[in-house]
Amino acid sequence: MSRIVITGGAGLLGLNWAIRKASTYDIHLWLHKKNINLDGISSHFIELGDVDAIAKALDFIKPDVVINAAGFTSVYGCEHNPKHSELSNFIIAKNIAIATSKRSIKLVQVSTDHLFAGTTSLNNEQSPIKCLNTYAKHKSMAENEVLAKHPDALVLRTTFFGWGPSYRRSFSDLILDDMAVGRQVRMFDDVFFTPLDTMHLIDITHELLNLNQRGIINICGGERISKYEFSVKLAAKFGYDSDLIQPIQASRLQTNVKRPLDLSLADDKLRGIIGGKSVLVDDAIESLKQHENLRKQIGGIGQIIPYGRHYIDDADIEAVTNTLKSGFLTQGPAIPKFEDGICEYTGAKYAVAVSSATAGLHLAYMALEAEKGRSVLTSPITFVSTANAAHFCGSKARFADINPCTANIGLSSVVSALDEYDDIHIVAPVLFSGSADGIPEVSKLAKSKGKFVVEDAAHGLGGSYLCGAKIGSCKYSDCTVFSLHPVKSIAAGEGGIITTNDEKIYRALLRLRSHGINKNDSPYVNIKDAFTNGENNLWYYEMTTLGFHYRITDIQASLAASQLTKLDLFATRRRELAHRYSNWIDQHEYFSRAQQVSIDHSANHLFTIAIDFETIGKTRNDIMKELLSHNIITQVHYIPVVNQPYYATNGISPYDYPHSQAYYQSTLSIPLYYSLSDDEFNFVLEVLEKVIQ
Numbered sequence: 001m002s003r004i005v006i007t008g009g010a011g012l013l014g015l016n017w018a019i020r021k022a023s024t025y026d027i028h029l030w031l032h033k034k035n036i037n038l039d040g041i042s043s044h045f046i047e048l049g050d051v052d053a054i055a056k057a058l059d060f061i062k063p064d065v066v067i068n069a070a071g072f073t074s075v076y077g078c079e080h081n082p083k084h085s086e087l088s089n090f091i092i093a094k095n096i097a098i099a100t101s102k103r104s105i106k107l108v109q110v111s112t113d114h115l116f117a118g119t120t121s122l123n124n125e126q127s128p129i130k131c132l133n134t135y136a137k138h139k140s141m142a143e144n145e146v147l148a149k150h151p152d153a154l155v156l157r158t159t160f161f162g163w164g165p166s167y168r169r170s171f172s173d174l175i176l177d178d179m180a181v182g183r184q185v186r187m188f189d190d191v192f193f194t195p196l197d198t199m200h201l202i203d204i205t206h207e208l209l210n211l212n213q214r215g216i217i218n219i220c221g222g223e224r225i226s227k228y229e230f231s232v233k234l235a236a237k238f239g240y241d242s243d244l245i246q247p248i249q250a251s252r253l254q255t256n257v258k259r260p261l262d263l264s265l266a267d268d269k270l271r272g273i274i275g276g277k278s279v280l281v282d283d284a285i286e287s288l289k290q291h292e293n294l295r296k297q298i299g300g301i302g303q304i305i306p307y308g309r310h311y312i313d314d315a316d317i318e319a320v321t322n323t324l325k326s327g328f329l330t331q332g333p334a335i336p337k338f339e340d341g342i343c344e345y346t347g348a349k350y351a352v353a354v355s356s357a358t359a360g361l362h363l364a365y366m367a368l369e370a371e372k373g374r375s376v377l378t379s380p381i382t383f384v385s386t387a388n389a390a391h392f393c394g395s396k397a398r399f400a401d402i403n404p405c406t407a408n409i410g411l412s413s414v415v416s417a418l419d420e421y422d423d424i425h426i427v428a429p430v431l432f433s434g435s436a437d438g439i440p441e442v443s444k445l446a447k448s449k450g451k452f453v454v455e456d457a458a459h460g461l462g463g464s465y466l467c468g469a470k471i472g473s474c475k476y477s478d479c480t481v482f483s484l485h486p487v488k489s490i491a492a493g494e495g496g497i498i499t500t501n502d503e504k505i506y507r508a509l510l511r512l513r514s515h516g517i518n519k520n521d522s523p524y525v526n527i528k529d530a531f532t533n534g535e536n537n538l539w540y541y542e543m544t545t546l547g548f549h550y551r552i553t554d555i556q557a558s559l560a561a562s563q564l565t566k567l568d569l570f571a572t573r574r575r576e577l578a579h580r581y582s583n584w585i586d587q588h589e590y591f592s593r594a595q596q597v598s599i600d601h602s603a604n605h606l607f608t609i610a611i612d613f614e615t616i617g618k619t620r621n622d623i624m625k626e627l628l629s630h631n632i633i634t635q636v637h638y639i640p641v642v643n644q645p646y647y648a649t650n651g652i653s654p655y656d657y658p659h660s661q662a663y664y665q666s667t668l669s670i671p672l673y674y675s676l677s678d679d680e681f682n683f684v685l686e687v688l689e690k691v692i693q
Contacts (some may be wrong), residue, residue: 003063011033012164016198051095065106078135079257086200101150109146111140113159118260132258140245154215162198163294165301179240189228193263194220197284218265223279234270306633308487309673319562331471334554338561346472348499350506357458357483357496359550361389363477367508368452370395374425379409380640380660382430401657406437407595426452434459434603443476458483462571463603472499490563492556516547570674574604594667610666626691635669
């Protein structure tokens with residue numbers, strides 16, 4: 001089998017070429033930064049700016065052909081970053097030509113149709129070059145240098161469309177993506193080209209290689225067409241409404257970057273070599289349609305699968321847009337509407353939306369009078385803000401070790417801490433990953449000792465207690481705090497919310513949220529200034545305590561309120577995926593669930609696995625890096641707070657919390673979110689198995 005090297009292996013043409021010819025040739029993709037993993041195709045990171053690096057790679061692989069599809073194709077980008085354009089479009093081509101010529105390796109250089117002034121139609125291979133921009137200049141220089149260094153090279157002047165990856169969308173991708181959601185498409189009716197689909201381009205190139213062709217050849221469609229007319233044809237073939245496409249004129253646009261209006265190429269030389277009919281626009285679009293199976297395959301290449309991700313739909317966008325048009329961006333009606341929605345969902349009497357969950361914890365502790373000489377007891381397995389918020393109040397954080405099964409704060413550890421420390425004023429259990437397993441027992445114990453309870457339920461919105469009450473109902477707490485960060489149950493961009501059933505706490509939270517200001521929600525102190533003839537002065541307010549600017553905006557609240565309507569849908573999907581992960585883990589000896597809790601009651605914000613790193617002979621960092629090479633992002637939740645230098649300098653020893661340390665040493669959070677597709681989910685499992693093997 002002949003070996004082919006394809007540079008620009010992460011690009012649209014490189015990927016299409018590799019997939020098209022993978023069953024016929026031994027394909028090697030040369031990559032720069034983005035890692036690509038395709039079955040049966042080898043990938044290599046090569047520094048193409050270094051001719052010696054190219055030479056070493058060629059000597060190792062020993063290819064028969066090199067397809068140079070590397071390039072910086074943004075005309076605007078090249079104009080504003082000419083050094084990058086020179087490297088990508090000229091120097092790399094020169095380096096590859098030098099290295100391949102010395103080794104008698106056939107070279108195909110992919111050029112462009114931008115080389116002409118744009119005042120004539122159907123330019124042939126002898127038409128005079130007139131470069132209007134930096135991109136064209138460097139591509140023209142590359143043509144000349146490649147043929148000077150490697151006279152047997154084949155130089156393709158072309159323009160193409162095809163199915164592209166998410167980070168490198170084709171001209172046709174952009175049109176189809178817009179039409180699929182009913183978005184208007186504006187296309188030039190005075191810019192002409194001769195487009196060819198990638199499959200025809202690749203197959204024709206291999207015909208030319210088999211004929212041992214060399215020099216410059218136009219590989220293009222045989223029909224000159226405007227970009228507007230092309231878009232109309234594309235819409236018709238894929239069943240979209242062509243009325244969405246509106247003609248505009250490039251000649252009327254004011255731009256600092258000059259572009260040719262006529263990019264059309266003549267295919268006479270090509271037809272003379274290989275014979276047959278020209279590939280017309282309808283033929284090229286039909287080929288795109290026939291290869292629609294590649295749309296999903298290539299479109300998913302290089303897509304990041306994070307450990308968590310928000311989901312935004314048109315209803316969310318409309319909700320935010322309506323708020324932007326309403327005249328209220330902050331302190332308006334969207335905030336109390338959202339707060340009412342939270343109360344209705346959780347069953348709590350009161351809800352106070354704030355700028356973040358950290359702000360919520362701070363205010364909850366303050367409302368319960370955490371102060372110097374008092375402490376807050378919490379879990380080491382949490383984000384630092386749970387503990388830090390105590391220090392914001394002048395209080396301090398103390399810690400109780402986790403239950404090794406639930407990863408939530410352990411009842412026996414809480415008993416020991418309450419016996420040891422008289423200054424504990426608040427117990428703040430963390431509902432890790434959205435599970436309340438063991439929390440009611442801890443809360444009942446704390447209450448029996450006269451302590452307040454603040455649940456850090458940043459992960460917990462949408463979950464419930466084993467008794468069926470919703471997390472946030474404050475059935476077992478004085479306050480519950482949720483996060484509205486994008487990876488949490490619902491998103492507001494940033495934000496948090498506090499629920500409580502105590503009116504006094506609620507009133508305190510309202511004042512603390514907004515600078516400590518009282519606007520007629522408590523009796524005024526300065527009666528003379530507050531009233532005129534027995535009526536409230538409309539402008540009057542009093543600052544009765546030191547507060548903070550922890551308000552959320554109406555923009556954020558409107559997004560969160562829209563998201564709240566989908567919370568049960570989100571929770572159901574998370575629950576389904578968590579069960580599937582759990583069933584998969586049961587079949588693997590090196591994995592176990594890091595948190596043995598009820599999936600059906602948890603909000604399932606995270607799915608954490610425990611890995612036997614020692615037995616498999618890989619470190620956690622090794623595994624995370626291998627997963628990242630497949631574009632799967634994992635995380636560790638959390639480094640125990642007691643391990644942080646700040647707390648170590650406050651006399652806290654990590655070794656006093658052995659269950660937390662054991663959990664930390666083995667855990668890894670893997671992707672779990674509403675929009676995680678079945679294909680992505682299966683891919684995560686497949687890669688995990690490969691990594692372990």
